[in-house]
Amino acid sequence: MPVSRALSGDRFPTLRLGDEHVRTMRSRPVINPATGAACASVPVAEPAHLDAAVAAARSALPAWRALSWDERQARLDGLAERMAQARDELADLLTLEQGKPRHSAAAAEVDYAIGWLRDVARRRLVDEVLEDTPRHLVEKSHVPLGVAGLIVPWNFPLCLALWKLAPALITGNTAILKPSPYTPLTALRLAELAADVLPPGVLTVLTGDDELGRWMVDHPGIAKISFTGSVATGRRVMAGAAAGLKRLTLELGGNDPAIVLPDADLDAIVPSLFWGAFGNSGQWCVGIKRLYVHDDIYPRLFDRLLAYARGVHMGDGMDPASQLGPLQNARQYAKVLDLLADCAARGQRFALGGRVVGGPGYFVPVTIVDNPSDDSPVVREEAFGPVLPVLRYDDFDDVVRRANDTEYGLGASVWGRDRAFARMLAGRLEAGTVWINEVYVHGVDFPFGGHKLSGLGVEHGAEGLAAYTDIRIRMTSR
Numbered sequence: 212m213p214v215s216r217a218l219s220g221d222r223f224p225t226l227r228l229g230d231e232h233v234r235t236m237r238s239r240p241v242i243n244p245a246t247g248a249a250c251a252s253v254p255v256a257e258p259a260h261l262d263a264a265v266a267a268a269r270s271a272l273p274a275w276r277a278l279s280w281d282e283r284q285a286r287l288d289g290l291a292e293r294m295a296q297a298r299d300e301l302a303d304l305l306t307l308e309q310g311k312p313r314h315s316a317a318a319a320e321v322d323y324a325i326g327w328l329r330d331v332a333r334r335r336l337v338d339e340v341l342e343d344t345p346r347h348l349v350e351k352s353h354v355p356l357g358v359a360g361l362i363v364p365w366n367f368p369l370c371l372a373l374w375k376l377a378p379a380l381i382t383g384n385t386a387i388l389k390p391s392p393y394t395p396l397t398a399l400r401l402a403e404l405a406a407d408v409l410p411p412g413v414l415t416v417l418t419g420d421d422e423l424g425r426w427m428v429d430h431p432g433i434a435k436i437s438f439t440g441s442v443a444t445g446r447r448v449m450a451g452a453a454a455g456l457k458r459l460t461l462e463l464g465g466n467d468p469a470i471v472l473p474d475a476d477l478d479a480i481v482p483s484l485f486w487g488a489f490g491n492s493g494q495w496c497v498g499i500k501r502l503y504v505h506d507d508i509y510p511r512l513f514d515r516l517l518a519y520a521r522g523v524h525m526g527d528g529m530d531p532a533s534q535l536g537p538l539q540n541a542r543q544y545a546k547v548l549d550l551l552a553d554c555a556a557r558g559q560r561f562a563l564g565g566r567v568v569g570g571p572g573y574f575v576p577v578t579i580v581d582n583p584s585d586d587s588p589v590v591r592e593e594a595f596g597p598v599l600p601v602l603r604y605d606d607f608d609d610v611v612r613r614a615n616d617t618e619y620g621l622g623a624s625v626w627g628r629d630r631a632f633a634r635m636l637a638g639r640l641e642a643g644t645v646w647i648n649e650v651y652v653h654g655v656d657f658p659f660g661g662h663k664l665s666g667l668g669v670e671h672g673a674e675g676l677a678a679y680t681d682i683r684i685r686m687t688s689r
Contacts, residue, residue, distance in 0.1 A: 223399040226254050226418070229267035230411040233260065239420070241396060244310040244537040245527040245572045251307075253395045256419040258426055261387075264415040265432035268358040268385040271412030276355045276383035280335055283381055287332040289408035294325045297404055304396040305369055306528040310536035310573075311491060313528050324373040330655040331377035336676050341684075348687040353680035355383035356458055357434035360427040362448075363398070364440050365391035365539050366494040366595075372398055374670055375437045380413065382679040387433065388416045389423055393540045428452055435459070435679065439496075442618075442664050449667070460668040460678050463661060465496045465621030466593045468614035469650065470604075470636065471512060472627030473505040480626050480648070481515045485523070487624070487650035489577055492525075492535050493597040494543070496665075497622035497644070497651055501590060503614065506605045513581070513601060517563055520577050525597075527572070537573040538596055544573035547596035550589055551578065559583045564597070585613060593619070607636065615641045620662030624650045643669075 225232040235256060240249035256264075275283070294301065301321045306313040311320070342349035361375040368390055379386045390398035395418040402416035417423060424444075428436055428451035435458040438448045445463040452459050469484065488499040504512050526533035538544045551565055564578030580600045583589050589600045604610035614623060623642040625633045630647065637645040643661045646652060653659060653671065660669030668678055 222251050223253050223396065223418075226256060226260060226264075226416075227402055227406060228260060228263040228415060229270070233263070235260065239392065239418075241308055242393070242540070243307050243572075244539050245529070245574075247541075247571050247573070251396060253399060253418045256417045256423055260419075261417060261423065261426050261430060262432075264387050264417055265358060265430055267412035268387055268415060269412075269432055271410055272355075272357060272385050275380075275385055275410065275413050278383075280381065283383065284332040286408055287328055287377065287380060290405055291325050291328045291332070293404040293407055294321070294328070294401070297400065298322070298325070301369065301397055301400060304400055306536075308394045308396045309365065309368060310528050310539055312530075312533045312536055314531045315534065316491065316536075317528065320367060320370050324369045327370070327373050327655065328377045331373075331676075332381050334378075334381065334655065334673075334676060336382065336673065336680065344689075346689055348689060350685045350687075352683050352685070353382065353677060354683050355680055357384060358432055359384045359386045359679060360430070360433040360436045361386055361388045362424050362427065362436065362438040362440070363388065363390050365394040366491060366496075368394040369397045369401070371439055372401065375439075376414065378670070378676050379435075379437070379679050380409075382676055384435070384679050385413050386415070387427065388414065389427060390416065390418060392418070392420055424448075425451060428457070429454070431455055433457065437670075437678075438462070445666075458678070460660075460666075460670060460675075462496070462659075462666045462670060463621070463664060464593050464595075464619060465498075465642075465661065465665050466500045466591075466617045466619040467497055467622040467624070467642070468501045468503060468617075468640070469499040469624045469626065470610055470614060471502070471504045471508065472625065472629070472633060472636075473507040474628045475508065475512075475626045476628060477508065477512050477515055481512070481519050483648075483650060484626070485516060485519050488599045489520070489523070489535065489597050490651070492538060492575070493599075494539060494595055495651070496593075499599065499624065499650060500593060501614070502599055502601045503604050503610050504601060506603055509601075509603050513562070516601070517579065520563055520579065523577065525574060525576065535577070535597065538575055539573070541573060543595060544575065547575050547594060547598060550592070550594055550596070550598060551575075553588050554580055554583065557583070557587055559587065559589070562601075585616070591617070611636065611639045615639075618664045621665035622646070622650075 235254040237255040525535040564576040658672035
């Protein structure tokens with residue numbers, strides 16, 4: 212698809228509800244964050260559209276869950292093949308709506324999503340016989356919950372959609388996917404591709420305003436909500452789901468620490484530390500948000516990190532030279548500017564960046580803050596932008612205490628040559644995933660979730676599949 216077609220205001224004029232295309236009364240613009248200008252408009256769903264989507268999903272459910280795992284896998288493989296055929300247009304749309312570089316990050320996200328869908332489709336939940344005696348047979352099986360409501364954020368709109376959609380569908384549920392109002396284009400294109408291989412109602416994509424998520428949480432026809440987003444919104448989702456006792460998976464914010472040990476191989480780890488912190492322009496929940504460096508190596512690591520950062524180009528994601536793009540939306544841009552203003556007001560030293568030059572788009576330069584105080588917002592809060600505090604430490608017990616001194620617990624990392632010591636230190640960190648000499652590595656078979664306020668439940672692995680099912684015990688007297 213030429214980029215100009217993606218820029219057309221009528222590219223996605225309707226919602227597909229079951230086997231019908233419905234035009235809504237309202238639409239909303241989609242803003243290209245590299246320019247600040249609208250690149251498309253999309254439908255805004257109302258409660259009646261949600262009702263119709265739920266009705267279509269419930270109507271499709273009996274036939275979909277009656278298929279064998281292998282039959283559902285074949286359908287999902289078909290969707291993956293359609294996505295592969297549309298790879299370039301999906302990458303174009305992803306850059307236009309999200310801002311990430313087209314030729315690296317956007318293309319990589321599309322490829323990742325396709326591979327993830329194929330891999331999850333091959334996973335199975337196996338029935339078990341818990342007791343088998345001459346007098347008694349007890350069997351355990353997993354049954355789909357029903358209609359799954361999937362609420363996806365704007366930082367990785369395609370990848371995170373497939374993180375939720377693949378396990379929901381392979382386990383026999385039907386799904387309603389709500390993309391962020393800021394990044395709806397790839398989800399709408401996914402719905403078009405799915406219409407070629409999935410029965411009507413198995414997947415519905417609804418675009419709209421933030422209130423659409425609340426309607427989904429409240430809707431009695433939706434059995435489960437899987438939500439990725441902020442802690443504040445996660446609390447509201449959990450409160451709203453209580454009335455219907457909806458099943459929940461919540462993947463919320465993080466303020467992930469990275470601890471660099473004094474024996475670390477600095478030349479080897481600096482690129483990983485940089486991209487772990489600044490990849491996607493810092494807009495990821497498990498990115499490095501606080502970098503703790505031992506006093507013995509602080510100056511050397513700091514200099515190497517600055518030198519590496521100065522060689523990374525930020526610009527419009529459609530430019531092949533761009534390695535980092537803008538922040539995705541005006542609200543997040545304003546939040547990061549406020550954080551930088553607070554740093555300046557406190558007299559904290561910007562070793563790099565810190566000053567935003569006005570112009571089109573939501574660009575914030577790579578910013579490194581030199582050893583701010585532990586109580587400052589740049590350390591305490593999740594920036595969700597290209598801002599990294601680098602902090603000194605000289606005592607291992609103390610750095611563990613400081614790393615754990617947060618309400619979050621999503622991810623953490625430890626970097627050093629002595630793997631046994633690094634593993635010991637990692638075992639003391641309060642996070643759902645702790646990486647050693649790597650960061651932001653996920654796998655279809657590795658459960659992923661947060662501790663403390665960073666989430667509820669897990670995605671991925673057998674546990675992530677099971678989260679879309681109820682357990683049924685069948686007992687037979689002989």
